[in-house]
Amino acid sequence: MSKRKILIVSDSFRIQTGFSNVGRHIMDYLHETGRWEVAYLGWFDQQTTITRPHIKLYRTRRNQYGNIDEIDKYAMQTFPKVIETENPEIVLSC
Numbered sequence: 001m002s003k004r005k006i007l008i009v010s011d012s013f014r015i016q017t018g019f020s021n022v023g024r025h026i027m028d029y030l031h032e033t034g035r036w037e038v039a040y041l042g043w044f045d046q047q048t049t050i051t052r053p054h055i056k057l058y059r060t061r062r063n064q065y066g067n068i069d070e071i072d073k074y075a076m077q078t079f080p081k082v083i084e085t086e087n088p089e090i091v092l093s094c
Helices: 018-033 078-086
Strands: 004-011 036-043 056-059 090-093
Touching: 004 018, 004 078, 018 036, 036 078, 056 078
Parallel strands: 004 036, 004 090, 036 056
Antiparallel strands: none
């Protein structure tokens, strides 16, 4: 049986916010079942000690200085590209 693909869209799982905690817990559970291929589009992403090397993480666009691009901070421009690349069956956002 092939894995179904899901895309989670929320605060990046690498930061500490309520939305990221919910997204991270759902992501971890779905991955652990072995039935889901999980990709994650993370708002406000930044390097932290929280890692999930088995999850493909997409970040919102950055400006020339490496800061979050205000126009794309909630992935309005990144989202269509990620959908085209990943082609998920389900998109879950919190």
